[in-house]
Amino acid sequence: MKRTFTTLTEATLITAVVQSGLGEVITDALLEVGIQGATLHSAMGVGIRERLGAVGVAVDAERDVVSVMVSSDEVDRIFERVFLAGKLDIPGMGFMYATPLMQAATYVPPAILAKYTDR
Amino acid sequence: MSRRKTLRFGDFIQAMSVDSQRVPLAELMPQPLFDRHGNEFPQPVPKMKLGGGDILKILQPYLSTRFMDQARAVVPLAVYLGLFQYLVLQTPVMDATIIAGGLLAVMIGLMMFMEGLKLGLMPFGEIIGNTLPRKLPLFGVLFIAFLLGVGVTFAEPAIGALQVAGSIVDPEKAPYLYTLLNDRSGTTVLLVGLGVGLAAVLGTVRFLRGWSLKPLIFLSLTPTLVLSVIAFLDPELSKIVGLAWDCGAVTTGPVTVPLVLALGIGVAAAAGKGADSSLSGFGIVTLASVFPILGVLILSFYTAYTVPADVIIEKASEIKAASAMASAKTQWHETTPWTEILLGVRAIVPLVIFLAIVLIVILRERMKNASITYYGIFLAVTGMCIFNVGLTYGLAKLGDQSGGLIAAAFTAINSVEASPLYSVSVGIGIATLFAWILGMGATLAEPALNALGMTVQNLTNGAFKKSMLMGAVSFGVATGIMLGVLKLIFDFHIMYILIPGYTLGLFLTLLSTEEFVNVGWDSAGVTTGPVTVPLVLAMGLGFGNALGSTEGFGILAAASICPIVAVLTLGIYVQFKVKREEQKTARELAQTETFEGG
Numbered sequence: 001m002k003r004t005f006t007t008l009t010e011a012t013l014i015t016a017v018v019q020s021g022l023g024e025v026i027t028d029a030l031l032e033v034g035i036q037g038a039t040l041h042s043a044m045g046v047g048i049r050e051r052l053g054a055v056g057v058a059v060d061a062e063r064d065v066v067s068v069m070v071s072s073d074e075v076d077r078i079f080e081r082v083f084l085a086g087k088l089d090i091p092g093m094g095f096m097y098a099t100p101l102m103q104a105a106t107y108v109p110p111a112i113l114a115k116y117t118d119r
Numbered sequence: 120m121s122r123r124k125t126l127r128f129g130d131f132i133q134a135m136s137v138d139s140q141r142v143p144l145a146e147l148m149p150q151p152l153f154d155r156h157g158n159e160f161p162q163p164v165p166k167m168k169l170g171g172g173d174i175l176k177i178l179q180p181y182l183s184t185r186f187m188d189q190a191r192a193v194v195p196l197a198v199y200l201g202l203f204q205y206l207v208l209q210t211p212v213m214d215a216t217i218i219a220g221g222l223l224a225v226m227i228g229l230m231m232f233m234e235g236l237k238l239g240l241m242p243f244g245e246i247i248g249n250t251l252p253r254k255l256p257l258f259g260v261l262f263i264a265f266l267l268g269v270g271v272t273f274a275e276p277a278i279g280a281l282q283v284a285g286s287i288v289d290p291e292k293a294p295y296l297y298t299l300l301n302d303r304s305g306t307t308v309l310l311v312g313l314g315v316g317l318a319a320v321l322g323t324v325r326f327l328r329g330w331s332l333k334p335l336i337f338l339s340l341t342p343t344l345v346l347s348v349i350a351f352l353d354p355e356l357s358k359i360v361g362l363a364w365d366c367g368a369v370t371t372g373p374v375t376v377p378l379v380l381a382l383g384i385g386v387a388a389a390a391g392k393g394a395d396s397s398l399s400g401f402g403i404v405t406l407a408s409v410f411p412i413l414g415v416l417i418l419s420f421y422t423a424y425t426v427p428a429d430v431i432i433e434k435a436s437e438i439k440a441a442s443a444m445a446s447a448k449t450q451w452h453e454t455t456p457w458t459e460i461l462l463g464v465r466a467i468v469p470l471v472i473f474l475a476i477v478l479i480v481i482l483r484e485r486m487k488n489a490s491i492t493y494y495g496i497f498l499a500v501t502g503m504c505i506f507n508v509g510l511t512y513g514l515a516k517l518g519d520q521s522g523g524l525i526a527a528a529f530t531a532i533n534s535v536e537a538s539p540l541y542s543v544s545v546g547i548g549i550a551t552l553f554a555w556i557l558g559m560g561a562t563l564a565e566p567a568l569n570a571l572g573m574t575v576q577n578l579t580n581g582a583f584k585k586s587m588l589m590g591a592v593s594f595g596v597a598t599g600i601m602l603g604v605l606k607l608i609f610d611f612h613i614m615y616i617l618i619p620g621y622t623l624g625l626f627l628t629l630l631s632t633e634e635f636v637n638v639g640w641d642s643a644g645v646t647t648g649p650v651t652v653p654l655v656l657a658m659g660l661g662f663g664n665a666l667g668s669t670e671g672f673g674i675l676a677a678a679s680i681c682p683i684v685a686v687l688t689l690g691i692y693v694q695f696k697v698k699r700e701e702q703k704t705a706r707e708l709a710q711t712e713t714f715e716g717g
Contacts, residue, residue: 049491051167055174057238057494058181090176091169 006113010072011104014079015065016096017043018086023064029085030068033078036106038068048092059092069104185234189226192564192650197222199560200521203553208524208540214516221513228506229649231498232276236374239495242486243474244378248385250482257327261320263477264382268316268407269309270470271375276506278308278369279462280653283515284660284672290435293358293670294428295419297435300362303422310418311366314410319379322403326387332402332636333628339409344621346416351614356423361613363415364676367408369652371644373567379403401637404644408679456508463504471496506649514653522661522671525550529608530666547608554604557658558597558678561651568592571645575638583638583693591689592642595682600655602681603674607663613673620680627687635690642686643679 016026023040030038045063049056070078075098087093154160169177201212212218252260272278285300299307325335347363350356383403478484486492529539529546539546562568571592572585602616628636655674663671 047164049488050164052169052177053166055169055177057491058177087180091167091173092177 006105006108008104008106008108011069011101012072012075012098013067013069013101014075014082014096014098015067016082016086016088016094017045017063017065018088018094018096019060020062020064021060022086022093023066026064026066026082026085029081030066030078033074033081035068035070035078038066041065045094052092056092063094069101072100185230186226188233189229192648193222193226195564196557196561196650196654197517199557200517204521204524207549207553208527210524210527212517213520217512218517218520219513221509221511221516223513224505224509225513225650226509228502228504228509229276231502232506233373233502235495235497235499235502236377237495239492239497239499240374240471240474241377241381242488242492242495243471243478244381245385246484246486247474247477247482248382249389250484251382251477252386252389254482260386261323263481264319264323264379264386265316266473267382268319268375268379269312270473271378272312272315272370272411273308274374274466274470274503275370275372276374276466276503276510276649277372277652278311279466279507279510280515280656281308281366281369282462283511283653284656288660288670289664290432294431294435295355295422296358296362296670296672298422298426298431299359299415299419302434302438303418307366307415307418310414311370311411314412314414315370315375315379315407318403318406318410319383322379322406323383323386325402326383331633332405332640333633335402335406336409336628336636336640337625339406339413340621340625343409343413343416344618346413346420347614347617350416350419351612353423355428356419357612357614358670359415359419360617361670361673361676363412363419364613364617364679365656365672365674366415367412368644368675368679370411371404371407372649372652375407376404376567376645379407401641405637405640408644459507459511460504462507463500467496467500467503510653514650515657518654518657519661522658522663523665525553525658526662526665550608551601551604555597555601557655558600559593561654562593562596563589565645565648565651567645567648568642571638571642578634578638579693582697583635583690587689587693588638588642588686591685592645592682595642595685596678598685599678599681600674603659603677604662606673606677607659607666607671610666613676616673616677617680620677620684624680624683624687627684627691631687631690632694635687635694639683639686639690643683 018026020042027038027040041064043063043065045061048059049061052059066082068078068082079096079098082096083089086096088096149162149165151159152162197218201215204210204212247263251263255263281300282304285297285304288297288300290297290301321335324330325332347360350360350363380403478486527539528541528549529543531539541549568589569585572588575583575588576585603613606613606616628640631639652675655678656672659674660671
């Protein structure tokens, strides 16, 4: 039997680099808006402590990186949500960006697959 | 007349949510700098300009989370003690404002000290642990580990509590106890430190060779118990046994454990032995609680054979007379803020200098982020000084007071007019219940226990749940503190708790697997943090003084053995349950096979 391979279109990746500990706050907020799942990993930030001077000691050099794939229609809504949850309006707390994805693939429930193969 | 008004949904969403505007990233970037040949040269690091509001926004979460960590441990205990005193003993807390200020100083001091430890001292430990084994032969590494063990003992915040406790001891009743805690307190702490140093060496060798902990426990505990029995048989020395066993609980605090562990794990990792067992972190804590006991016992024997008791009593009265004479013109370093500051500086600075010498002279390495390290060291020293002030005026005062007053529940105490407040049996019941709840609450609040629980849950693949371990340890500590209080009430010797306790512990060790032996013996050292130790020590001494018993030590010692027994027992039960389930599944499998066969 020939296997069919499904790719997802109109997907955007939102990546947020935030203070360590806030990563889980963001994933919690993301689960509330109905994302399928997100990736969380740790990293070290460089540079911000030097730029902040004496206040820099209050900024943790350890960072959480959250990556989540969302539908392109919803980027604005979820982008805002992540920005607020990560407290990115405070200096030194981190940054985030969204990148359009050319192709994406994952498990697609058969019900949804059937809807598209009919056409 | 209604007019239909239309609103685009998109506009509505825009208006409801956050205003958005667009700024090109180039605005955040400085212009590139070129020299006259057209080559780009490096940018100076531009300083970010912050308004007062921004600084506040950055500092607020930084300070509040760290302060709350300490407040969670201190406030419930203080509230419990205060309410108990007010409601059950019907005496309001004396000097409430001073004690509240002292407790605030404890929280602020610990907050600064822990942050300073993380930023200033831990990086030293990690660098030394990672690079030392590659630059020195094993003997040299072990020597440094030994010196580090001695140094960290002086830096341990709870060790100051011993000296504070020493001032309450009456030289007439227990001369050797008095001299070990007062004019010879430096030697006592040094011997405790030597014990910790020896434990660091043995623990590191154990990492390298992958020794089992069981024989080490037997080999170290047997001489300790034998010496204790010998001391117990001597009428003068028997008063020291409680102190000696308490020292074991005091040493394993927030400085010793991470620093010694960092070195040990670094050595093991350099030898390629780091990853083979997730248990490698355990064991050092156990050894570091046993060897100091041995050290203090040996010191007390030495003192007893060289100095007769009368000399000490004479000397103590001389000192008292001298201090009474000098009280008119106290030296500057004997008044309140200066004593604590001197103690704090003396505790941290030698350790930092030692670490720096190892780093610069032996390893020839430079600290990365030197300014952050300086800031950390500054925080650690300041925090230690503030903590010491709080220790004297907050924890020790409060513990001493409630310890002294709790006796009013069943005997007549001068400071409480209506005492005894209850009949003897009810009063003793109240006192023991009070001690039990205090132990339970203090242990559950200890953050180190939470971490240990997580480790154990992962190690046993969930068979030993975190809540089970925390419950077992807290129950053990609570029972131990209760036994310690009963010891003071009925004035029996601490050995009557220690001998059966440790015999049972050793017997259970024989039956348990290596994992549970490691976890069980370490759980005792983990639970006694910088808040619990001074509070319980002071409470015991105050209680002992109110009852007129010779010495109030031994509560911590009792609180160390009980969790060991509790965890080991639970471990054997868990093992038994797992085995039974395995047998059950095996039997079911066998049954289905016979069905299929037939």
